[in-house]
Amino acid sequence: MKILTLLLSIILIVSCKKDPKPEIVNTQYDNGILCMNEGLFQQNNATLSYYDLDSNKTTLNQFSTLNGRGLGDTANDMIEYTYLGNPYIAIAVDVSSQIEIIDAITLKSIKQIPIFNNTNAREPRSVKYHENYLYSINFDGTVSKIDLSTHTVTSLVNCGLNPENAELIDNKMYVVNSGGLNYPTYDNTITVIDLNSFSVVSTIETDINCSSIIKDNQNELYTISRGDYSTIQPQLLRINATTNITIQAFNIDLSSMTYYNNTIYYYDNSDQSIHTFNTTSETENSDIVIDCSSFQTFYGLYINELEQLIYLVDANGYTNSSIIRCYTMAGSFKYEFTGGLNTGQLLFK
């Protein structure tokens, strides 16, 4: 028995060995890049990481280190907004079904807003700010309006099936409905919501399974129809936001895009490269801006308009840390840094 006791105590001592404490946290988030890392489904590992441009160092898990708790499960969107003169960040945490509001300077949590329909998670996919309200675009086919003075959901409208994203033009919100969970019957609509009355004013018919949506400076919207991943190919759709008519469809196998200066920068799956599309002449440029064939898993494209830099995310097979690579607008590589798992949004600070 003595041997047993001895063995037991040895094991207990050995097993109590702890990992070193996490790295020291920044106190200033004013010159760097804040990354929202989606994490993986049912792993509760959505995180925020920060790349400091002064020290050229990444610090991981900023949210949890600062707030003493995890961000949650599967973060899908992150925006910065100013309310009553103060900067804030809102994060849509999908599987946890929360809108997390944090202080944009300290990254400390201000409020966690649950987005539920009784016991059913609505699953916020993306979040928008418009005139003192936040709008949570929910995967259950709804948009929740959040009053920032009380941080509560004040009203709700129904949109289409499994909306993924939205764009704002003036006081109208254009919600793209993918219908992804209704495979093989995808949705093919964009819901137009008037934000003053917070009601649906019209529904635009487009093509199936639309995911992202952006606007140019000519009152036109561009959305990616992802097809059905087998016979129906992805397309870039151009929509007139005044007439609500799909004007044109371009056969481009694209999966990520962003708008800057009369140009859409997008990732083309067919040649694994970044290309441009001119929104004035409505033509694609066949020139490769950045060749991404060395990426393991292309996962996102962002432009820092102020610095005029392109940032590309490699999610490394979705289960390893992402790498974020920085390029000039002309496409020459500048530097790279590490993010967390599936870096899905960047904020330039």
Add this chain to the structure above:
Amino acid sequence: MQLKIYISLISCIFLFYAKSQNNDTLKVVEVLSKKDSILKLTVINSSVPHYIINKDKLNELSAEDIGDALKYIPGTYIKDYGGIGGVKTVSYRSLGAGHTNVEVDGVILPNTQTAVINLSQFDVFSITKLEMSSGQVQNHYSTASSYVKSNLISIYSSLFDLPTKKINVKLMGNASSINAYQGGLFYQQKLSKHFSFGLQSLYHFGSGKYNFSLKNIDSTYTSERQDSKLQNTKLKGGISYHKKKFKIHLNSNYSTNQQKLPGAVVLYNPYNDQSLKNKILNATLTGQYKSKTIAIGTNLFIQKSQTLYRDNHYLNVQGFLENQYTNGTFGGGFIFNKFLKTETQKLFIGSDFKQATLSGDQFEKSPVRKNINSVIGLSKWFWRIKLQANLSHQYIHDKTPNDTKNISHFSPFISLAYIPFKKQNFRIRSHYKNTYRLPSFNDLYYNSIGNSNLKAENARSSNIGLTYGKTIQLITFETTLDIYRNKIKDKIVAIPTKNLFNWSMQNIGNVLSRGIDLSLLFSFKKESHTLVFSTSQSYNSSIDVTNKTSLTYGHQIPYTPNYNASYTSTFSYKKYNSSLTLLHTGSRYVLNENLPFNKLEGFIDIALGISRTFKLKHQSIYCKLQAVNLLNTNYEVIKSFPMPGRYYNLKIVYTFNK
């Protein structure tokens, strides 16, 4: 090229045999594992890692199902999702569940849909013995299918045994403080000198609610594990005919299972509503014959199973997701053993045929699989060296409406064991085996994810070990020490291709695992006192060697602790028995990348049990009170699936034999 090597190997086996016929083999006494070995686990006179957990040992371990029991075997890692009805799968020396076969009374009822066996479906009620072996099968009756995978778990049920008394009744009741209850009935009767029949039923139910705490960085998330409600009924009936050398057993099983699935614990979202319903009906016919010169094992089986999964929180138009599958299998096989002077030396040959069908709403094309497994081999002593070798072959022919697919693989196995000292129970053993995990129906045909171009997953395992046993008066000491190396190539894994919505099964990933398994046993027996202490220690390094430029090259693969150990100590005095067991699982990573953030802390689970047997004429009552997770540790085996804290079990078994 490989085929040639195998053919020459086979020729060698027969050459050896022919030659040895003339030589007088040294008489090495090889004792087959005794039926009532005192709570032993390791079989020390085996050429391959071989473990037996008998009925008494099962009672002493805190085991509700065979998944729990296997945790005490060195080299195993049980992926346990926790709670009642929670899935448990085995990984042995980093070879996943697809590399381990499970046979019940010599028959393998295959899971062609996923190739992964959930061990929690095999409860320990009315089991006489549980065995696990790696390499070559260590019994005479398992047919060819048991040889084709790397590892084999064998379950022996009481119903299959010849009753010693005319009437045998067993009633079992078990209540657990995590709101789980079991009631079991076993009845076996001798009808005549040769005929007997038996029935057994087991009812498992409860809400399965328990409190848990999950670490959420600096805070702790404490809640109640809900939605685990379970209702499970198992019925089993059998008729046996026994005559000295001959045994025929007809057996049928029916089980129905209805359960809520608690799902992963998601931070800030406690709601979940998923359920699973299963129905399984099967029948097996087994025949065994053994004389002084030969042994034959045969079986026939048929099985139909239905699975219905439903998620009531699914965000589609219907508001729920429902998937239904129907799986049908039938087949049969035989094995023929020719003994060479003693039972431990033999030549054997056998073959199995199976046909499996699967239909379900996630399968556009219902596949039909024909499967033929064959084996030929030998066990033979040459002086003090024991040679065991076999060559097995797997062949599958899949047919879907517009496609056919054939996969065929030879698997060689060779083992050499050496006993250096005539009078010492000391043995040096070694083996090599190359096996293939064939892609399952899900891997090949599951909607959009399945990839019909998959190859088989290839595993090469080798082992070198020592075994030693010594009894000095009242004290017995036994030990085994094995060093192994497994190389896994073309792992079948699901990875996203193109984008996160397009997952597909691919042959990606090579793993190199190297490890040490140690088992030790001390036992002391004096009159009415027995003290047994045993431990198993495993060290395992299993690293990703897929791609040198990858972030995870050289990293320990997920859910594979570097260190694992179990300790059991049992003290019996007359009709009292106490057991203390401890399981120690080292820290693991939940993802491929070995970052601190991906680490799941190690844990210790201690269980203490006290039992007493009350004996009356023809009757006995066994009572056991057990405290599980004595330290009330909060731990997860699988991330986001917290295990219960401390809980108690009370088990009462009444037996009547006359």
